[in-house]
Amino acid sequence: MAVKTNLEAVRDTLAELMERDPSILIMGEDVGPRGGVFQATRGLFDRFGPDRVIDTPLAELSIIGVGIGLALHGFRPICEIQFADFIFPAFNQILNEAARYRYRSNGAWSVPMIIRAPYGGGVSGGLYHSQSVEAFFTHIPGLYVLAPSTPYDIVGLLRTAAQAPDPVLFFEHKRLYNLVKGEVPETYYEIPIGEADIKREGSDLTVISYGLTLHEAIKAADQLATEEGIQAEVIDLRTLKPLDMDTIFASVEKTGKVLIVHEDNLTGGWGAEIAARIAEQMFEWLDAPVMRLAGPDVPAVPYAPPLERWFMPLADKIKAKMRELAEY
Amino acid sequence: MAVKTNLEAVRDTLAELMERDPSILIMGEDVGPRGGVFQATRGLFDRFGPDRVIDTPLAELSIIGVGIGLALHGFRPICEIQFADFIFPAFNQILNEAARYRYRSNGAWSVPMIIRAPYGGGVSGGLYHSQSVEAFFTHIPGLYVLAPSTPYDIVGLLRTAAQAPDPVLFFEHKRLYNLVKGEVPETYYEIPIGEADIKREGSDLTVISYGLTLHEAIKAADQLATEEGIQAEVIDLRTLKPLDMDTIFASVEKTGKVLIVHEDNLTGGWGAEIAARIAEQMFEWLDAPVMRLAGPDVPAVPYAPPLERWFMPLADKIKAKMRELAEY
């Protein structure tokens, strides 16, 4: 068992995948000698050379567009978008092209590729280096959307993503890159896409989350258990699309109470879909309204430290909301 | 009272607004001598000249980007995106720029502008001329999102939109352009943004919709009343963002049963947010699960007539779902 950070988990798995599969390429801004602005590709350029670790022009539309072409020819590009905030110039290529190639050609063409993007706040990144952008992609048929938050899950899901026959959005919370450490087995394993993980068992209420707020939810749950004896079950979605409704519904059957937490702003966030499904299909199991806690409906996280704290749905806020739900 | 089609309502109101407000410009592909591919700007070029009705290059990013610049200087551009399917090259300019100018500059700068886009299926448009794209925009703080579906509402909301201090997405269902006719008073009126309209009163269940499915829902409700005596209340959202929760909640208090219908694909659609809010805040009033009926989770509407019919949530499907809900 090696202990790794999230960042090391990404980097080591990228290296492993490239070693194993010659069709894998890495492309993006500064992924080469610089090793990526977060160092997620450090050492790969030296190891695999400029033909497999490609420093692209500063042009996201073509990072994805050219990546699609590579995929059509049988490569499996792993495209890095430097910050998730900057994925939108490529939105048309992702939505109208990558996600639709298979369906529009009745399966004649497909574009297996991975799009990696660091996302999220808590890093003094202000409005344009803190965005959570997953909800724009989970709405799109044809994409897989993953957001693992521990080294173990990152390794297992990145390995699976690298075999998927369709485009995968792979979101990495940048605040967690060096914050989270965890054990990664030496023996090879994979994690299926679409499988949530119960990170903390509990019977009083269910908390559903991913990313930074997942870790904060666990913290809040632990505190609440110690302080007030309330036992929350914390589900880590890991995969955002498709949703693991089996795991979610099983937990709701047990607890009858659900809180969904994400960092992205509330309105139209991915929590809405989760809440809507639970409300529709678990109506008779619910002992309380499905609650959501999310970032406020402002355009991303402000820069000044107190304002950033105000934005982030961290443990204290989650705990308060859990208590409200428990007491319902 | 004049009877107009939806298309005439758009066209006549654009002319009226330009007449009244010299800061209003129209820009887009083929809006000039061609009068727009749907004829929504027919006659305006001759009447107002090339300085106020601007045929743009085939380049959506800059239609919005240049529009933002015009707005910064005090113009109020009305930018036409020829089909909503083609709005995505401009997504970065809308999301990261237009929607965030005010907040990011603490109110020092703002970009009042209207972005008109015909959307929706039922016109043999296939995957790329049929998309419903509203959910990508309703998630974005800083935008108003309107989707009126009758001549009366189009006139009233377009007048209001043309005074809003912030960017307005104005979605027009292209199938309804010539299908729907309705009365438009000669006397001036406006409709506030954020005000839903009860298009049909009823007490057994509430149907919430907009666009083509709104008209189908009314049809279904009328049939159901005649055939089975079930009285459905049909709410036309008209404004998608912000949502008129007062009207929605009041209806739910009355009926205890809600069906949300939209044409956009189900997962992550705008119906999810509406359902989530009702489920959370009206928990104690609900006599049945909040149900959703929407387009299937495929990449937009297929072209072949039978496949297109399969996709569209039209009256027959809505009626079946209403019956299911009524019987719950």
Next chain:
Amino acid sequence: MARVRTAVRPSEHLSVDDLLQMYYYMVLSRKLDERMWILNRQGKAPFHISGIGHEAIQVAQGFAIRKGHDWFFPHYRDIATCLILGVTPLQMLLALLGKEGDIFSRGRQMPEHFSYPEGKIVSLSSPVATQIPQAVGVALAARLRGTDEVVVVGFGEGSTSEGDFHEGLNWAGIYQLPVVFVCQNNQYAISVPVSKQMPVENVADRAEAYGMRGVIVDGNDVLACYDVMVEAVERARRGDGPTLVEAKTYRPVPHSSADDDRSYRSREEVEEWKRRDPILLFEKALAERGVLSEEKRQEVYAQVAQTVEEAVATALNAPYPPVSSANTGVYGPFDRVKRSRYSPDLIM
């Protein structure tokens, strides 16, 4: 009009057979296309977008590339090229009508959204210019794999205003990739004339900004187009880098079946260009070379008419795809996805 004359003229080495084949495809494409308009006007086809008037450059590019080896990202008008690369008239018609045998998309896409893997014709979408960086990606792949495949990508002059054009050509220039960009400049993007689309006279004038050759050719002269295309394709194959080819042509019909072109251009202009119809021009050239007798000409037209009419009859009688088909294939089969009982959002 061709401002760049090619030094080599491969068209001089075309055999009589080749020339007659080219002629055949021009006529086939034209007659099929005209028939598609009629089906639309009869209310039998919901939509059609036409290649009429653009056949010279289309046929030229079809003959300049290695069928099934080189890649083709078509412009939506490229009916003639697709026929050359192996798509049958019947397949075109089934797509027009959205019938079961639509090999492009099985009735999902509008007509003329070609896709034909056997001919390396890559699936086309409607948002213009998106195919340009994708074509560059295929060319990069060919380079990385060390093959000698060439990629040809088509688009209209209006599409060059999109950011996709810039970003794609920039990459191709940086890596000097084996790709030929073929712009069919037909003077209009729907109603918008070139003068409102770009501040330069020629699309090809922009090639230099991307470190590549730009070539302008008379897009209605099939042999001139052939010379230019062969040179560009073979340069790319040799590793001498990309070319931006601009074929000056004209669309004598409305933009699509949904367009009415009378509001934005004069009938005189249209008639003027019809006098330079690519088929007329080619017939004259062939007659001059003594390759096309009047008898042969009529034979070709008769053969084409029969081919088209047979295909129309079959297509009209063909069934639509089963409704169930629309609810499949959003995702490819993948056994490492947990399928949740309740999850509606994953249609395999």
Next chain:
Amino acid sequence: MARVRTAVRPSEHLSVDDLLQMYYYMVLSRKLDERMWILNRQGKAPFHISGIGHEAIQVAQGFAIRKGHDWFFPHYRDIATCLILGVTPLQMLLALLGKEGDIFSRGRQMPEHFSYPEGKIVSLSSPVATQIPQAVGVALAARLRGTDEVVVVGFGEGSTSEGDFHEGLNWAGIYQLPVVFVCQNNQYAISVPVSKQMPVENVADRAEAYGMRGVIVDGNDVLACYDVMVEAVERARRGDGPTLVEAKTYRPVPHSSADDDRSYRSREEVEEWKRRDPILLFEKALAERGVLSEEKRQEVYAQVAQTVEEAVATALNAPYPPVSSANTGVYGPFDRVKRSRYSPDLIM
């Protein structure tokens, strides 16, 4: 290095006062910038992105435009220009620290995301190149209103790879708008060198593709930059159309406080360029003209040091914006919006 020499040399008509003003702003910007780095390294400022080494072109453009009349869409390195247009060192520092007096965004944006309506400095975001079509829109507005405003828009050479650059310049060319595009080509986009960014040697080589003038200037020579900028701005004002100015310069410091530049370039290269530091060059030129004595030089440095230190002290002691402020102003006040009791998505 300046390949285009201006015929007119407005810099020859600059008064001693003007020259000393220019010098003052170069030194002020440099010293303020250096101090910002220190605050970052001390852990007092979360982030900083620097204009060091780019001051010549920045000061030149600041002096070439009509303050408060012409519009400025800054590059994020344009600290010197913003100081000239009226932003104070204290305001820069308050933004650096995200303090209440941050006039750019009230602590919402990262530092160097300028905004100053009084100086017509338009609010900058982080996604690069987005400002380019917006600047063109303002120029179009000026044209439509018949004013003689000019718009200057800045960006790095890396940003020219984005579609926004292409689309913006295309519009400006079509309508020959009063806008000057100023590219500070500092050889790198973070770690990516120009050779991997574009297939042409100079950004300005692309001007022709947009039907406009392209000018290359030594971006470290403030007077050469001034000549080029005055000419471009006045051409635009006269209605003679847009110019693409490329100022060749270098970034002797890391990309930002989050960067480490040792992985992608040699120390020798950095040292080589430091010998052509714009302040050094200008001091030499001023001394040659007899404008800058050693005494005067020291006086300027002392004045700048005092200004900066006073501002730093004030900024460090300034409060943060109240938390409640972050929850306001997503939408402007508008009385024709129905405010729903339960609706959380409309923050006015």
